[in-house]
Amino acid sequence: xxxxxxxxxxxxxxxxxxxxxxxxxxxxxxxxxxxxxxxxxxxxxxxxxxxxxxxxxxxxxxxxxxxxxxxxxxxxxxxxxxxxxxxxxxxxxxxxxxxxxxxxxxxxxxxxxxxxxxxxxxxxxxxxxxxxxxxxxxxxxxxxxxxxxxxxxxxxxxxxxxxxxxxxxxxxxxxxxxxxxxxxxxxxxxxxxxxxxxxxxxxxxxxxxxxxxxxxxxxxxxxxxxxxxxxxxxxxxxxxxxxxxxxxxxxxxxxxxxxxxxxxxxxxxxxxxxxxxxxxxxxxxxxxxxxxxxxxxxxxxxxx
Amino acid sequence: xxxxxxxxxxxxxxxxxxxxxxxxxxxxxxxxxxxxxxxxxxxxxxxxxxxxxxxxxxxxxxxxxxxxxxxxxxxxxxxxxxxxxxxxxxxxxxxxxxxxxxxxxxxxxxxxxxxxxxxxxxxxxxxxxxxxxxxxxxxxxxxxxxxxxxxxxxxxxxxxxxxxxxxxxxxxxxxxxxxxxxxxxxxxxxxxxxxxxxxxxxxxxxxxxxxxxxxxxxxxxxxxxxxxxxxxxxxxxxxx
Amino acid sequence: xxxxxxxxxxxxxxxxxxxxxxxxxxxxxxxxxxxxxxxxxxxxxxxxxxxxxxxxxxxxxxxxxxxxxxxxxxxxxxxxxxxxxxxxxxxxxxxxxxxxxxxxxxxxxxxxxxxxxxxxxxxxxxxxxxxxxxxxxxxxxxxxxxxxxxxxxxxxxxxxxxxxxxxxxxxxxxxxxxxxxxxxxxxxxxxxxxxxxxxxxxxxxxxxxxxxxxxxxxxxxxxxxxxxxxxxxxxxxxxxxxxxxxxxxxxxxxxxxxxxxxxxxxxxxxxxxxxxxxxxxxxxxxxxxx
Numbered sequence: 001x002x003x004x005x006x007x008x009x010x011x012x013x014x015x016x017x018x019x020x021x022x023x024x025x026x027x028x029x030x031x032x033x034x035x036x037x038x039x040x041x042x043x044x045x046x047x048x049x050x051x052x053x054x055x056x057x058x059x060x061x062x063x064x065x066x067x068x069x070x071x072x073x074x075x076x077x078x079x080x081x082x083x084x085x086x087x088x089x090x091x092x093x094x095x096x097x098x099x100x101x102x103x104x105x106x107x108x109x110x111x112x113x114x115x116x117x118x119x120x121x122x123x124x125x126x127x128x129x130x131x132x133x134x135x136x137x138x139x140x141x142x143x144x145x146x147x148x149x150x151x152x153x154x155x156x157x158x159x160x161x162x163x164x165x166x167x168x169x170x171x172x173x174x175x176x177x178x179x180x181x182x183x184x185x186x187x188x189x190x191x192x193x194x195x196x197x198x199x200x201x202x203x204x205x206x207x208x209x210x211x212x213x214x215x216x217x218x219x220x221x222x223x224x225x226x227x228x229x230x231x232x233x234x235x236x237x238x239x240x241x242x243x244x245x246x247x248x249x250x251x252x253x254x255x256x257x258x259x260x261x262x263x264x265x266x267x268x269x270x271x272x273x274x275x276x277x278x279x280x281x282x283x284x285x286x287x288x289x290x291x292x293x294x295x296x297x298x299x300x301x302x303x304x
Numbered sequence: 305x306x307x308x309x310x311x312x313x314x315x316x317x318x319x320x321x322x323x324x325x326x327x328x329x330x331x332x333x334x335x336x337x338x339x340x341x342x343x344x345x346x347x348x349x350x351x352x353x354x355x356x357x358x359x360x361x362x363x364x365x366x367x368x369x370x371x372x373x374x375x376x377x378x379x380x381x382x383x384x385x386x387x388x389x390x391x392x393x394x395x396x397x398x399x400x401x402x403x404x405x406x407x408x409x410x411x412x413x414x415x416x417x418x419x420x421x422x423x424x425x426x427x428x429x430x431x432x433x434x435x436x437x438x439x440x441x442x443x444x445x446x447x448x449x450x451x452x453x454x455x456x457x458x459x460x461x462x463x464x465x466x467x468x469x470x471x472x473x474x475x476x477x478x479x480x481x482x483x484x485x486x487x488x489x490x491x492x493x494x495x496x497x498x499x500x501x502x503x504x505x506x507x508x509x510x511x512x513x514x515x516x517x518x519x520x521x522x523x524x525x526x527x528x529x530x531x532x533x534x535x536x537x538x539x540x541x542x543x544x
Numbered sequence: 545x546x547x548x549x550x551x552x553x554x555x556x557x558x559x560x561x562x563x564x565x566x567x568x569x570x571x572x573x574x575x576x577x578x579x580x581x582x583x584x585x586x587x588x589x590x591x592x593x594x595x596x597x598x599x600x601x602x603x604x605x606x607x608x609x610x611x612x613x614x615x616x617x618x619x620x621x622x623x624x625x626x627x628x629x630x631x632x633x634x635x636x637x638x639x640x641x642x643x644x645x646x647x648x649x650x651x652x653x654x655x656x657x658x659x660x661x662x663x664x665x666x667x668x669x670x671x672x673x674x675x676x677x678x679x680x681x682x683x684x685x686x687x688x689x690x691x692x693x694x695x696x697x698x699x700x701x702x703x704x705x706x707x708x709x710x711x712x713x714x715x716x717x718x719x720x721x722x723x724x725x726x727x728x729x730x731x732x733x734x735x736x737x738x739x740x741x742x743x744x745x746x747x748x749x750x751x752x753x754x755x756x757x758x759x760x761x762x763x764x765x766x767x768x769x770x771x772x773x774x775x776x777x778x779x780x781x782x783x784x785x786x787x788x789x790x791x792x793x794x795x796x797x798x799x800x801x802x803x804x805x806x807x808x809x810x811x812x813x814x815x816x817x818x819x820x821x822x823x824x825x826x827x828x829x830x831x832x833x834x
Contacts, residue, residue, distance in 0.1 A: 056642065056645065056646070102825045103825070105825055106824055106825065108641050108642050108645075109580045109641040109642060109644075109645050110824055112642075112645055113580070113582075113645075113775055113824070114820075114821055114824045114825070116772070117772070117817040117818075117820050117821045117824075118817075118821060120772065120813070120817050121814050121817045121818060121821070124810065124811070124813050124814050124817075125811075125814060127810070128808075128810035128811065230768065234649070234653065237649070238653075241646070271656075271657040271660040271661055272657070272661060273657075274653055274654070274656070274657035275653075275654050275657035275658050275661065277653065278650045278651065278652070278653030278654030278655075278656075278657060279650070279654050280650075281646070281649070281650035281653065282628065282647050282650035282651060282654070285643060285646045285647050285650065286628075286631055286647065352728075352729050353728075354725055354728065354729070373728070373733070373735075374725075374728035374729050374734075375728055375731050375732055375733045375734070378729065378730070378731035379731065383729075384729045386725075386726060386729060390723055390725065390726035390729070391723075391726070392718070392719045392722040392723060392726065392727075393722060394718075394722065394784065395715070395718065395719065395722070399715055402712075402715065403715055403716065403719055403727075403730050403731075403732070404730060404731070406712070406716060406730060406731040406732050407731030410731070451730060455730070455731055
């Protein structure tokens with residue numbers, strides 16, 4: 001399966017999905033797809049830092065939240081939505097770079113819990129400052145077009161997948177993978193570890209910020225602190241690991257699997273899917289670190 | 305009592321021992337010499353059970369040590385005094401001695417044993433409530449040896465006990481080792497850079513180079529060996 | 545203003561003791577196994593529910609329930625070690641911490657979800673008939689149960705200290721924490737030391753949870769919050785001394801109290817997290833170096 005084949009397949013898939021609002025004009029299905037695409041974007045963006053640069057960022061929701069916050073504020077104030085989303089992404093990246101330098105002084109687990117603390121600080125602060133629910137003005141609700149939002153979600157998901165695809169093969173990406181394998185050795189060979197990590201962080205948070213922007217544009221009303229909730233990070237983590245961290249297809253597989261299972265199980269019990277995913281996650285870390293992608297590869301080998 | 309046959313070991317992809325064969329008999333003091341990186345510490349780690357060998361065998365009192373966990377090796381009667389002492393910095397001398405007798409074989413007589421050890425190292429009795437971090441290098445080395453002795457070993461393996469210590473201190477430590485060997489019949493495997501001192505104490509010796517035994521013989525024979533003299537005894541050779 | 549501050553300080557000290565106890569378990573596990581169990585908060589949560597249900601279903605006084613919850617938690621810890629963390633400790637340093645983080649994360653998620661399914665997401669609290677009593681000390685209200693919890697937390701920490709100092713395996717655990725290879729070469733079965741440390745750590749979580757259920761409230765979601773509190777205290781106090789960890793908990797409680805008074809209630813949590821992040825960054829070499 002060459003890269004060319006996959007690229008063609010990817011483009012075809014995107015093209016096919018683009019027709020969804022026309023062929024299947026059902027709101028519930030479109031909403032479901034938007035959720036899946038959003039999850040893909042969030043997971044792929046997280047995958048950049050975790051899978052390719054090898055750092056577990058537990059504060060990912062902070063950037064999702066910042067993107068949402070800025071986009072929402074600007075858009076409601078009258079700024080065209082794409083500009084608002086770009087601004088949201090920019091703010092997310094700026095924040096990431098501001099604290100990234102300090103955070104990256106931390107290794108491994110300390111980076112993880114440090115970023116978690118940062119995310120929580122933002123969530124609590126935003127929750128205190130903007131405690132009231134944010135609802136779209138009636139004019140915006142009247143002009144709400146789900147299809148338009150769906151296409152943005154599709155575009156974002158495609159963008160995130162493309163970013164990871166290009167990154168994996170680029171010099172930047174290979175340098176990042178060197179860090180993932182052995183940070184000390186990479187540092188010694190002059191890979192400029194910090195610069196690479198910051199670049200990975202910038203790409204990751206830009207995508208997360210855009211995803212946040214979509215969230216802000218998509219939802220009619222929500223509490224401003226909600227997109228800062230760590231459960232968005234945890235979702236990205238679960239999805240990426242279960243699918244296969246550090247791979248291109250992993251987050252996509254994981255996202256589809258996750259959203260489907262969540263929706264299916266939500267019919268019966270509210271949190272059951274989390275119980276399953278938690279256990280599955282532990283199993284994967286212990287037994288099958290490559291996730292579903294690795295499982296798929298093994299099955300293929302068995303079959304051949 | 306200790307038989308090492310064709311031992312091969314590696315750290316990941318880096319080979320460290322390429323087939324080592326040696327013996328330590330009952331009541332013997334055997335010196336293990338050689339340059340840095342020759343594999344001496346690796347050999348000790350294999351015997352201790354910290355590094356599983358890739359090939360070859362280690363037998364103790366006729367039975368294989370293969371796969372034995374480090375604490376099991378202690379229980380079988382081999383105590384290690386590791387390179388760099390490896391003490392528990394925040395714990396006292398007394399606590400070290402108490403921990404030294406952790407293995408079941410050492411529990412029953414430990415009070416008496418402790419007195420014996422203090423008799424051998426009177427300086428430690430004075431400092432028994434002190435935290436070992438605060439002791440001098442020589443005193444720490446004594447604690448490390450005392451800790452090992454508390455395990456009632458039949459074989460004591462020491463890795464570079466003289467490292468970083470003043471000659472006078474080294475002499476007193478080696479004297480103690482000789483004493484233990486004579487009175488209690490404990491076998492000793494002594495890894496040392498200080499070739500002169502080691503061969504003065506030992507009955508026999510081996511020279512390890514690049515993971516292999518490059519020479520062996522009685523202490524006297526090794527001292528007289530021209531290769532050994534040139535490579536390891538340097539300017540001291542003229543004195544001897 | 546000062547009266548309010550004093551009242552807040554007292555309350556801060558009262559909960560600080562529980563922070564210290566919560567951190568003690570995490571610190572023990574982190575110090576000995578070099579494993580960061582981020583599900584520690586969920587274990588605290590389970591301890592709380594243990595006490596709650598013992599009270600609700602069997603009328604067991606929560607302080608007496610300690611005698612049931614703690615041993616049960618110790619057993620749970622042993623099982624968790626054998627089932628999960630025993631595999632994690634086989635890896636070397638950095639992989640070990642990272643894997644433990646991930647596994648703890650999955651475990652915490654699963655435990656949280658299981659608790660929601662089993663107990664519902666409602667907040668619970670053990671309300672004994674003496675629960676409402678309040679001591680008046682020079683104008684400052686001191687809830688009796690919280691005071692009792694503080695005393696118990698201190699007592700348990702003291703007992704832990706003695707256990708580590710006098711008990712043969714307690715010393716073995718300390719030695720393993722300092723240098724596991726040297727401990728192994730001294731004749732200590734390091735795997736057994738790990739198991740004991742993890743089991744005791746879980747027992748401590750159970751104790752903390754029980755005390756939390758009495759003077760405060762519990763729900764399935766308190767896990768993350770308490771894991772963070774424990775982490776903050778461990779980072780503040782460093783590893784090695786249980787009593788030091790207890791004091792670290794008090795410091796956090798007081799810091800929260802001060803910030804709540806000065807900046808307002810909602811920012812209580814933020815100060816702890818900020819301190820945490822700043823201390824972490826100031827010591828990028830990690831917590832192991834002395």
